[in-house]
Amino acid sequence: xxxxxxxxxxxxxxxxxxxxxxxxxxxxxxxxxxxxxxxxxxxxxxxxxxxxxxxxxxxxxxxxxxxxxxxxxxxxxxxxxxxxxxxxxxxxxxxxxxxxxxxxxxxxxxxxxxxxxxxxxxxxxxxxxxxxxxxxxxxxxxxxxxxxxxxxxxxxxxxxxxxxxxxxxxxxxxxxxxxxxxxxxxxxxxxxxxxxxxxxxxxxxxxxxxxxxxxxxxxxxxxxxxxxxxxxxxxxxxxxxxxxxxxxxxxxxxxxxxxxxxxxxxxxxxxxxxxxxxxxxxxxxxxxxxxxxxxxxxxxxxxxxxxxxxxxxxxxx
Ligand code: UD1
Numbered sequence: 001x002x003x004x005x006x007x008x009x010x011x012x013x014x015x016x017x018x019x020x021x022x023x024x025x026x027x028x029x030x031x032x033x034x035x036x037x038x039x040x041x042x043x044x045x046x047x048x049x050x051x052x053x054x055x056x057x058x059x060x061x062x063x064x065x066x067x068x069x070x071x072x073x074x075x076x077x078x079x080x081x082x083x084x085x086x087x088x089x090x091x092x093x094x095x096x097x098x099x100x101x102x103x104x105x106x107x108x109x110x111x112x113x114x115x116x117x118x119x120x121x122x123x124x125x126x127x128x129x130x131x132x133x134x135x136x137x138x139x140x141x142x143x144x145x146x147x148x149x150x151x152x153x154x155x156x157x158x159x160x161x162x163x164x165x166x167x168x169x170x171x172x173x174x175x176x177x178x179x180x181x182x183x184x185x186x187x188x189x190x191x192x193x194x195x196x197x198x199x200x201x202x203x204x205x206x207x208x209x210x211x212x213x214x215x216x217x218x219x220x221x222x223x224x225x226x227x228x229x230x231x232x233x234x235x236x237x238x239x240x241x242x243x244x245x246x247x248x249x250x251x252x253x254x255x256x257x258x259x260x261x262x263x264x265x266x267x268x269x270x271x272x273x274x275x276x277x278x279x280x281x282x283x284x285x286x287x288x289x290x291x292x293x294x295x296x297x298x299x300x301x302x303x304x305x306x307x308x309x310x311x312x313x314x315x316x317x
Pocket of ligand 1 (some may be wrong): 083172174190204
């Protein structure tokens with residue numbers, strides 16, 4: 001890396017993006033692109049004076065280009081997340097996740113950017129017969145969101161082969177941690193669990209709760225994004241960004257209740273459309289090629305995250 005490098009983070013005011021911004025500030029100057037649709041300026045509070053912020057929608061190519069031009073690396077995390085949201089309201093997520101990603105890649109290729117790290121999704125695998133899920137498995141998307149994120153990977157790879165852009169895709173596996181917004185019906189399940197736990201309320205689990213996820217702590221993901229921006233021989237490729245573990249929702253909810261010493265049986269609702277049953281990353285390729293080294297265990301990650309939500313509640317009082 002060259003000192004004084006300029007990094008652009010699309011979606012930098014979001015939950016994962018704002019954690020990445022903090023990681024990057026140790027390594028160079030940081031420019032954030034975010035339209036504050038799901039991101040929040042509050043996520044950047046104590047680092048706001050150290051970054052350059054652009055309120056730009058990635059659907060707006062002309063506004064993106066001057067901001068991206070000449071950057072060392074673009075970390076492309078801006079997206080409309082959520083599987084159910086993409087089913088209920090598919091047009092915005094299609095436009096942002098596919099057209100927006102194309103705009104970012106094109107601006108990077110035309111603007112002389114050295115590398116793009118793209119936030120892809122484990123949802124691209126769909127329901128595989130074998131676990132853990134390895135990068136060589138055929139994708140089986142089950143939702144518009146999964147298709148959109150997969151298409152971004154294909155575009156990233158083609159921008160490498162056709163235009164020489166060093167683009168690397170990371171399939172994020174159910175990221176959790178501080179600053180994940182628990183207030184939307186489309187919020188990640190762990191943020192909703194935390195909120196319910198602190199309010200001493202029962203969460204709703206869709207289905208029997210025996211579906212499993214490879215919950216990955218946000219700082220481990222941010223560190224992997226950094227490593228993917230520096231590794232050699234990885235352009236045009238895709239890697240799993242997971243922990244390698246598998247926890248059912250029932251087990252996580254039990255762990256959380258034990259941590260707080262409460263007994264709050266979950267309610268159950270119908271299985272959500274587009275839901276993947278089991279998810280677990282094979283991390284071997286990311287360890288080998290990117291130096292991936294996830295450090296935060298689920299117990300430690302849940303403890304840190306719960307503490308953060310508790311502090312937020314205290315501040316709000
Ligand atoms: C999916 C992707 C993930 C991606 C994310 C973006 C998979 C395996 N994972 O996450 O990589 O980053 O989309 O949004 O496809 N649930 C409840 N109660 C709730 C909310 C959710 O039981 O109140 C259940 C869901 O039905 C699901 C699990 O919790 O089985 C996780 O849901 P969620 O946190 O929304 O993430 P995924 O859809 O798994």
